[in-house]
Amino acid sequence: MPDIYTEKALSGLAMDISKKLHGHENIYLSGDLGAGKTTFTKYLLANLGVQSTVKSPSYQLIDFHRFGENKQIAHVDLYRLNDLNDIASLGLDDILSDEQIIAIIEWPERAEHLLPAPHYHFHFTHRTPTTRKIQIEENND
């Protein structure tokens, strides 16, 4: 796979990844502000059949989106996590262990040592205004 993506190529990547998901994955998205984490999430969720609007989770840090029979996406953005103790009140442990939930976590490094290893970890880096470098770590255990 190439590692430099236009936004159009990114939507193609999201389609490829969506086909590999079974419905209980942890996906971590790292990269600077504006690197494309939420944009990727929008394309991925559209490919999974999510109908609800995907935006940056702000106040609650987590947005839930339903799809399929009885599945959910938990879209988490830890950028504004101030206190690691707040992680407990987010209920992330329950979310990550729920077989019906795919967790997508932006800014996972905010809670680095408290999160389990992900199935996919995408690293986004700015290249030009319209391109991003994306490195993909995949753990098939």
Ligand SMILES: Nc1ncnc2c1ncn2[C@@H]1O[C@H](COP(=O)(O)OP(=O)(O)OP(=O)(O)O)[C@@H](O)[C@H]1O
């Ligand atoms: N090749 C590209 N890949 C992804 N996004 C791109 C690309 N080219 C331009 N963009 C634009 O860059 C912006 C990326 O914003 P986005 O909200 O996805 O970033 P983010 O990584 O989620 O940032 P934050 O850390 O603030 O949540 C969007 O406006 C998107 O349209």
Ligand SMILES: [Mg+2]
């Ligand atoms: Mg974002």
